[in-house]
Amino acid sequence: MSERKFGFETRSLHAGHIPDAETGARAVPIYQTTSYVFRDPRDAAQLFELKQYGNIYTRISNPTTAVFEERVASLENATGAVAVASGMAAQFAVFMTLLSPGDEIVASSHLYGGTMVQLAHTLKKLSIQARFVEPGDLSAWEAAITPRTRALYGEIIGNPGGSILDLEPLSRLAKSRGIPLIVDGTFATPYLCRPLDWGATIVVHSATKFIGGHGTSLGGVVAESGNFNYSGFPSIADPSPSYHGLRFFDTFGHYAFLMKLRAETVRDTGACISPANSFQLIQGLETLSVRMEKHTSNALAVARHLSEHPKVARVRYAGLPDHPDHERAKKYLPKGPGAVFAFDLKTRPGEERSTGEKFIKALQLFSHLANVGDARSLVIHPASTTHQQLSDDELKQSGIGPEMIRLSIGLENVEDLLWDLNQALHAASV
Amino acid sequence: MGLEPSASCGIGLNTALTPEQRERYQNEDVIRGLLTSCRTIAIVGLSSDPQKASYFVASYLQYAGYRIIPVTPRSGEILGCPSYPTLAAVPEKIDLVDVFRPAGEVSGLVDQAVAVGAKAIWTQLRIVDFAAADKALAAGLKVVMDKCVKMEHGRYHGGLHSAGMNTEILSARRSRLPGEKE
Numbered sequence: 192m193s194e195r196k197f198g199f200e201t202r203s204l205h206a207g208h209i210p211d212a213e214t215g216a217r218a219v220p221i222y223q224t225t226s227y228v229f230r231d232p233r234d235a236a237q238l239f240e241l242k243q244y245g246n247i248y249t250r251i252s253n254p255t256t257a258v259f260e261e262r263v264a265s266l267e268n269a270t271g272a273v274a275v276a277s278g279m280a281a282q283f284a285v286f287m288t289l290l291s292p293g294d295e296i297v298a299s300s301h302l303y304g305g306t307m308v309q310l311a312h313t314l315k316k317l318s319i320q321a322r323f324v325e326p327g328d329l330s331a332w333e334a335a336i337t338p339r340t341r342a343l344y345g346e347i348i349g350n351p352g353g354s355i356l357d358l359e360p361l362s363r364l365a366k367s368r369g370i371p372l373i374v375d376g377t378f379a380t381p382y383l384c385r386p387l388d389w390g391a392t393i394v395v396h397s398a399t400k401f402i403g404g405h406g407t408s409l410g411g412v413v414a415e416s417g418n419f420n421y422s423g424f425p426s427i428a429d430p431s432p433s434y435h436g437l438r439f440f441d442t443f444g445h446y447a448f449l450m451k452l453r454a455e456t457v458r459d460t461g462a463c464i465s466p467a468n469s470f471q472l473i474q475g476l477e478t479l480s481v482r483m484e485k486h487t488s489n490a491l492a493v494a495r496h497l498s499e500h501p502k503v504a505r506v507r508y509a510g511l512p513d514h515p516d517h518e519r520a521k522k523y524l525p526k527g528p529g530a531v532f533a534f535d536l537k538t539r540p541g542e543e544r545s546t547g548e549k550f551i552k553a554l555q556l557f558s559h560l561a562n563v564g565d566a567r568s569l570v571i572h573p574a575s576t577t578h579q580q581l582s583d584d585e586l587k588q589s590g591i592g593p594e595m596i597r598l599s600i601g602l603e604n605v606e607d608l609l610w611d612l613n614q615a616l617h618a619a620s621v
Numbered sequence: 622m623g624l625e626p627s628a629s630c631g632i633g634l635n636t637a638l639t640p641e642q643r644e645r646y647q648n649e650d651v652i653r654g655l656l657t658s659c660r661t662i663a664i665v666g667l668s669s670d671p672q673k674a675s676y677f678v679a680s681y682l683q684y685a686g687y688r689i690i691p692v693t694p695r696s697g698e699i700l701g702c703p704s705y706p707t708l709a710a711v712p713e714k715i716d717l718v719d720v721f722r723p724a725g726e727v728s729g730l731v732d733q734a735v736a737v738g739a740k741a742i743w744t745q746l747r748i749v750d751f752a753a754a755d756k757a758l759a760a761g762l763k764v765v766m767d768k769c770v771k772m773e774h775g776r777y778h779g780g781l782h783s784a785g786m787n788t789e790i791l792s793a794r795r796s797r798l799p800g801e802k803e
Contacts, residue, residue: 211796242680242681264785270786442677444769
């Protein structure tokens with residue numbers, strides 16, 4: 192039968208799930224099981240030696256999770272994917288798979304606060320050093336790379352300032368140094384931007400956000416291009432002591448990185464996803480395209496409205512022409528740069544924080560919580576919450592001031608959202 | 622999943638071949654046909670080292686029910702099967718010749734495969750020789766190039782999917798039980 196390149200929407204509904212022969216169940220069944228009965232002792236041994244494909248234990252793989260994984264892989268144009276417990280677990284699994292003590296990583300300074308802390312402090316405990324650079328400054332990336340640098344890392348849409356990662360030159364730089372570019376695609380989802388198409392090697396997501404889309408379930412996922420040469424990465428190319436000297440890159444070729452990540456890193460660190468969560472995230476993927484259309488159109492309307500509001504000093508949404516990365520957003524995210532952005536309140540000196548508090552308290556529809564990518568609109572004050580682990584210097588480097596408010600625009604009637612913001616801005620200024 | 626026809630995404634990951642070349646040297650119908658019709662697979666360059674890719678492929682295929690014949694200069698048995706130094710030395714009919722040798726050896730192996738009356742020749746990932754492949758096609762052999770037999774078998778039997786890999790297969794039709802008619 193002829194091959195057809197099915198569209199994104201079709202793949203978001205069908206990829207990774209063919210109705211099974213026994214039941215024909217149309218929805219993806221939830222395989223709520225810890226373990227799987229072997230066919231015979233030889234089957235068991237072959238599975239443990241990775242010589243057979245199949246399930247052993249849900250910490251390593253699960254049939255419901257496999258649907259989520261293949262579907263994400265398909266949507267990202269990736270060779271495969273591994274799902275884990277959360278976005279933080281996903282990026283940590285990537286670092287643990289790639290890096291060895293003494294290695295370095297160069298990362299954008301425009302990152303989620305938790306990621307900055309994981310890079311700067313948690314990895315330090317493992318003798319891995321992170322260097323942070325201003326993401327728009329290509330020469331800064333180049334200058335920060337040393338012979339020990341093993342990866343570049345950035346968020347496609349920076350949290351919370353909305354900077355856009357310049358994927359093309361960065362992936363060229365990474366390629367020229369023989370190291371992978373790792374991109375956090377959380378705020379974009381594969382519907383708005385597919386970093387692998389621009390030359391990145393690895394994409395990570397907090398699937399908790401727009402992929403799940405309803406604020407019900409945590410999950411993370413790693414997708415990989417399958418076209419990176421890991422022969423220079425001892426952690427992937429060298430014989431594995433826990434698999435009788437198996438050389439993952441020699442044996443699995445373009446699946447080596449993901450096999451290593453699943454069969455060693457996730458197996459050994461245990462941050463697996465629950466099958467029930469995978470099911471919820473699959474439901475999210477099925478409507479991803481229509482939700483992201485609405486999220487981004489609502490976000491643009493809200494950003495435009497705020498940018499013209501007299502109580503607002505500045506809106507940091509790359510969908511607006513005055514954002515420094517507006518042209519880059521048009522290039523990499525032509526459908527719109529997502530639905531999470533920050534804005535600065537106009538305040539009197541010394542009242543930045545109290546004005547922000549008044550504003551958040553006055554909101555009726557926006558939920559004040561620490562998440563993004565819910566179907567509902569959300570609000571938070573980054574300096575005191577999501578980025579509070581950062582020092583004052585780090586906050587400044589990330590462009591986060593006390594007057595900054597972060598919004599995640601949901602699927603509500605946009606006029607209602609504008610009404611709510613107007614009344615809260617009014618309340619905050621009295 | 623089974624081997625019944627279904628549409629695929631066809632995004633052509635992980636190959637250096639162009640879409641036209643893929644149609645000729647990685648044709649899906651040819652691959653499915655070979656996996657279904659071949660029973661005896663001679664594996665040229667099969668290693669006796671259990672951690673080598675060729676050994677992984679051979680043990681997988683053996684467990685999946687194929688008869689494997691190691692072809693390697695070293696005498697002895699691999700996976701319980703006696704090995705032979707050349708295809709010509711194999712004392713039985715060979716359906717498929719699976720190649721784990723450098724591209725420079727493929728042309729000679731095509732000649733041997735034709736001589737022993739093999740149905741098809743298949744070169745593993747990154748083993749590409751277009752002239753040799755065309756020679757095999759001209760001699761009436763089926764040809765698959767720059768693909769892994771294990772991965773392709775896994776693609777159509779659910780194994781690859783269970784490892785979170787992108788099979789590029791899409792279908793809303795119910796899978797068939799073994800032996801079940803359409």
